[in-house]
Amino acid sequence: MASRYSSLLTCSYHPGAALVEDYRAGDMICSECGLVVGDRVIDVGTEWRTFSNDKDTKDNSRVGAAENPLFEGQNLGTNISMPSGSDGYDEFGNPKYRNRKNYTGAERAMMTAFREISQMADRLNLPRTICDKAERCFKQVYESKALRGRHQVSVVAACLYIACRQENVPRSFKEICAVSGTSKKDVGRCFKLIVKTIEANPDLIAPADLIPRVCSNLGLSRDVQKVAVHIARKAVEMDLAAGRSPTSIAAASVYMACLAADTKTTGVEIGETAGVAEATIKQTYKDMHKSMAQLFPADYTPVVPFAKLPGS
Numbered sequence: 001m002a003s004r005y006s007s008l009l010t011c012s013y014h015p016g017a018a019l020v021e022d023y024r025a026g027d028m029i030c031s032e033c034g035l036v037v038g039d040r041v042i043d044v045g046t047e048w049r050t051f052s053n054d055k056d057t058k059d060n061s062r063v064g065a066a067e068n069p070l071f072e073g074q075n076l077g078t079n080i081s082m083p084s085g086s087d088g089y090d091e092f093g094n095p096k097y098r099n100r101k102n103y104t105g106a107e108r109a110m111m112t113a114f115r116e117i118s119q120m121a122d123r124l125n126l127p128r129t130i131c132d133k134a135e136r137c138f139k140q141v142y143e144s145k146a147l148r149g150r151h152q153v154s155v156v157a158a159c160l161y162i163a164c165r166q167e168n169v170p171r172s173f174k175e176i177c178a179v180s181g182t183s184k185k186d187v188g189r190c191f192k193l194i195v196k197t198i199e200a201n202p203d204l205i206a207p208a209d210l211i212p213r214v215c216s217n218l219g220l221s222r223d224v225q226k227v228a229v230h231i232a233r234k235a236v237e238m239d240l241a242a243g244r245s246p247t248s249i250a251a252a253s254v255y256m257a258c259l260a261a262d263t264k265t266t267g268v269e270i271g272e273t274a275g276v277a278e279a280t281i282k283q284t285y286k287d288m289h290k291s292m293a294q295l296f297p298a299d300y301t302p303v304v305p306f307a308k309l310p311g312s
Contacts (some may be wrong), residue, residue, distance in 0.1 A: 009037045106142065109152070113138050116156045116180075123179040124171060126164070133163035137198065146197040150190055154182045158190035165202035170209040172247050174275040207232040207249035210274070214254055217273045218265060228257035231288070231295045238295075240288045251276045252284035256292070259309050260302035286311065 011017050011030035019037060020029045028038035089095060117134045121127075137159040141147055147155050157180035164171045177184050194200065208229045215225040232253040235241055241249050251274040258265040267278045274281075288295060289311050296302070302309075 011035055011037055110139060110142060113142070113152060113156050116153060117160055120157065120160055120176070120179045124175060126160075126169065126171075130160070130163050130167055130169060133167060134160045137162055137194070137200070140198045141194055144197050147190060147193055150193075151182065151186060153180055154186040154190045155194070156180070157182055157187045158194050161187065161191060162194060162200055162202050165205060166200070168203065168209070170205045170246075172205075172210065172275060174247070178275075205246045207236060207246040207253065210247060210250040211254060214250060214270070214274050218254070218269065220254070220258070220263060220265065221261075224254075224257050224261050224263060227260070227296065227300060228253045230297050231256055234295045235288050238291060240291055240295075241284050244284050244287070247274055248276050248280050248284045250274060251281045252288060255281050255285050256288065256295070256309075260296065260300075260304055260306070262303040 009019060009028050011019070011032065013035065014030055014032040017030050017032040020031050021027070022029060026039060027036045029036055114131075114135050117131055117138070121131045121134075134156075138156060141155060141159065157176050160180075161171065161173065161176045164176075173184050173187060177187055180187070195202070211228050211232060212225060215228065228250075232249055235249055235253065241252070244252075251270050254274070255265075255267055255270050258270070267281050270276075271278045271281055289309075292306055292309065296306075
C-alpha cells in the first residue's frame with residue numbers, strides 16, 4: 001500500500017515505480033525490483049482499535065488531554081495507568097508509579113474555573129468558542145488580581161456572560177445565574193468590575209435578539225416571531241419602554257404579537273419561558289400599547305383588530 005512518504009522517496013532504478021510500505025519492518029520497498037528505498041519509517045497510524053462494545057476497562061490511550069495555551073507549558077503531562085500485575089505494587093499494596101504533577105495555586109484555580117465554565121456552557125448549549133472566550137477573560141481577570149476575594153463562581157458566571165455578549169449569543173442574567181447557582185446581584189457586581197478591569201466593551205443586548213429563542217421554546221410560528229422582532233425594534237427606536245430590561249421588552253413584544261395573531265398564548269407561559277414576571281410583561285405591554293399601530297409592520301393584517309386588543 002502506498003504511503004505519503006512515496007512522494008518524497010523514489011527508487012534509483014525505477015523512478016516512476018510505486019513504493020510499497022512494509023508496516024511491520026518499517027521499510028519502503030520498490031514494487032518493481034524490491035529495493036528497500038527507505039527504512040525505519042514511523043507508522044503514524046493507530047496501534048489498536050477501540051469498539052463501543054468492548055468490555056475491557058483498560059485504557060490504551062497514551063496522549064492525555066489536549067494542549068491548553070492558557071497554561072504555562074501548555075499543561076503537558078503524562079498519565080500513568082494503574083498497574084496490571086503484582087510487579088507494579090509495593091509491599092503495602094500501593095502503586096509504585098503514580099501520576100505526579102505539582103500544580104501552582106494559580107493553575108489549580110484556573111483549572112477549576114475552566115471546568116465550571118464548561119459545565120455552565122453545556123447547560124446553556126453554548127458552542128466551544130464561547131468557552132474559549134470566557135476562559136481568556138477569566139485568565140485576564142485572575143492575573144490582574146482586581147477581583148481577589150470575590151466568589152469564584154460569580155466571577156466565572158460574569159466572564160461567561162461577557163463572552164456571550166461579545167460573540168453575539170445573547171443570554172440573560174437570569175439564565176446565567178440559574179446555571180451558576182449565584183445571585184443576580186453578585187454576578188452584576190463582578191460584571192461591572194471586569195468590564196472596568198480588562199476594558200471589555202461587550203455589545204448591548206437588543207430585545208430583538210432574545211425573541212427567536214422565546215418563540216422557539218413556545219412553539220410559535222415564524223410569522224409571529226417576525227412580527228414580535230419588528231415590534232421590539234420599533235419600541236426601542238421610539239423609546240416606549242424606557243427603563244425596562246431587554247428581556248421585559250422582548251417578552252412584551254411576543255405577548256403583543258400573540259394577541260394580534262390570536263395564538264391563545266398567555267402571559268404566564270411567556271413569562272415562564274422568558275424568565276419575566278407576568279405583571280412586568282403586562283406593564284411593559286401597557287407602556288407600548290399607546291403606540292401599537294406604529295409598532296406593527298405596515299403590511300401586517302392582524303387576526304384581532306388593534307382596536308379590540310386589551311390595554312393591559
